Amino acid sequence: MNMGATTILSEFASGTRAADISAEAIAATKRHILDCAGVGLAATAEPAGRIVLDITREQGGAPQARVFGSSLRTSAISAAWANGSLSHLLDYDDTGFSHPTACILPAALALAEEAGATGADLTAAVCVGLEVFERMSLSGRQHEPELRRRGFHPTSLYGCSAAAAAAGNIVRLNPGQMAVAIGLAAANAGGLTQHFGTWGKGIHAGNAARAGVTSVLLARKDYFADPDGIDGEYGFFSAFHGTGNYNLGKVADGLGTHWSIVDPGLTIKRYPCCGGNLRALDAARGLLEEHGIRFDDVARLEVDVHPDLLCTVRFHKPTQGFRGKFSLDYVLAAMLLDGRVDLDSFSDEYCNSSRMRASLDKVQINTHPEWPDDAVSRRKSPVTITMKDGRKFTKTVEKVRGSPGNPMTRDELLGKYRGCASRVLKGERLERSIVALENLEKLATAKELIDTLTI
Numbered sequence: 001m002n003m004g005a006t007t008i009l010s011e012f013a014s015g016t017r018a019a020d021i022s023a024e025a026i027a028a029t030k031r032h033i034l035d036c037a038g039v040g041l042a043a044t045a046e047p048a049g050r051i052v053l054d055i056t057r058e059q060g061g062a063p064q065a066r067v068f069g070s071s072l073r074t075s076a077i078s079a080a081w082a083n084g085s086l087s088h089l090l091d092y093d094d095t096g097f098s099h100p101t102a103c104i105l106p107a108a109l110a111l112a113e114e115a116g117a118t119g120a121d122l123t124a125a126v127c128v129g130l131e132v133f134e135r136m137s138l139s140g141r142q143h144e145p146e147l148r149r150r151g152f153h154p155t156s157l158y159g160c161s162a163a164a165a166a167a168g169n170i171v172r173l174n175p176g177q178m179a180v181a182i183g184l185a186a187a188n189a190g191g192l193t194q195h196f197g198t199w200g201k202g203i204h205a206g207n208a209a210r211a212g213v214t215s216v217l218l219a220r221k222d223y224f225a226d227p228d229g230i231d232g233e234y235g236f237f238s239a240f241h242g243t244g245n246y247n248l249g250k251v252a253d254g255l256g257t258h259w260s261i262v263d264p265g266l267t268i269k270r271y272p273c274c275g276g277n278l279r280a281l282d283a284a285r286g287l288l289e290e291h292g293i294r295f296d297d298v299a300r301l302e303v304d305v306h307p308d309l310l311c312t313v314r315f316h317k318p319t320q321g322f323r324g325k326f327s328l329d330y331v332l333a334a335m336l337l338d339g340r341v342d343l344d345s346f347s348d349e350y351c352n353s354s355r356m357r358a359s360l361d362k363v364q365i366n367t368h369p370e371w372p373d374d375a376v377s378r379r380k381s382p383v384t385i386t387m388k389d390g391r392k393f394t395k396t397v398e399k400v401r402g403s404p405g406n407p408m409t410r411d412e413l414l415g416k417y418r419g420c421a422s423r424v425l426k427g428e429r430l431e432r433s434i435v436a437l438e439n440l441e442k443l444a445t446a447k448e449l450i451d452t453l454t455i
Helices: 005-015 023-043 047-059 076-089 101-115 119-139 141-150 154-170 175-186 200-220 236-240 275-291 307-311 321-326 328-338 354-360 375-379 410-421 427-438 446-453
Strands: 298-305 363-367 383-387 392-395
Touching: 005 119, 005 154, 005 175, 023 047, 023 076, 023 101, 023 119, 023 410, 023 427, 047 076, 047 200, 076 101, 076 154, 076 200, 101 119, 101 154, 101 200, 101 446, 119 141, 119 154, 119 446, 141 154, 141 307, 154 175, 154 200, 175 200, 275 298, 275 328, 275 383, 275 392, 298 307, 298 328, 307 363, 307 375, 321 328, 328 354, 328 363, 410 427, 427 446
Parallel strands: 298 363
Antiparallel strands: 298 383, 383 392
């Protein structure tokens, strides 16, 4: 008898332990846990992050779990929501098969202390969640561009069930319970791209993490729900993708031996903005550095794109700094002006400064509807800088810095982490968090890590 996708994923998520996972996958998972923790900590210093903390504090709850960068102890469900929202808020979390870690790590952390999980248990649970996310994402990938055009955000579509898989692994759900948890979580799937460029997008990951934890807590008490929530006739894929727009036939291929965090892997972002900007930013940065280009000597910066890209990075000359995260001309103007794009590039004050408005006037976006409508064409974004003396320089980047094909060095990754986490953690506490994160699989308890990420 052939097993359905929900059953296959549930048996995998229920039974996989750290010893079953390759050393390469464990190492990659730890890098993404470190990265996610850093960007979550950074968000607590932002106005939107402070609102998330305020809401969580006001709601109260049994002191079961903790929240990044704070002294808050609250319910596991509330902690999952808060940490998930914080991790995705700045759009600085990893990307590739959407934004999985911001959904998965907070869900696993929310139950790790109560479960007495080790650092190896936590690492394995996150790796399991990442695998479930990518297996689901891959099954519907041919339809994903249409989903996005209709306004769905894949992060919070697949993130709910992936979060349930990770949290369920932490508390050792059996396969039947795991099927219920994954399916119940899928019933919470949602997230609208209408919220891109606002604080609303960060909540998508928080909602996914919360859905995962809530579903696991229900399933652990043997809550009755349909066991085919992913692949049933009226299940997740039928509802969101529609008949003929998905293929679950390869869900089991290499499951447990081929690890998605290794191949295809995920990109650790170099810049705190939408992933659709990354290739153009690396190209512009490369031109500035390679040719010693100064802002005052530039007549124009042009970027060539497929029209589809502008459905995502769609804001033109925004007047709100946060919108700039989803504005191709804005991030290129910031790069041209300062030679960098970082957490300080998206304040309203910076956005509306005379220098920034002058830089925006130098940026030109050229759309190419004649380009093929394929994955390669939809993401490419060559940049050309024309100097006032008439010289032109052009660069195209395919593998951005931080991607699996062009990974950050350890020093670069820790530089990013320190830049983020130091907004909250200082001195010895910051360095202790790095030691814990880099040695996570050796920690006797996940609590030891959580101690370093909270105040």
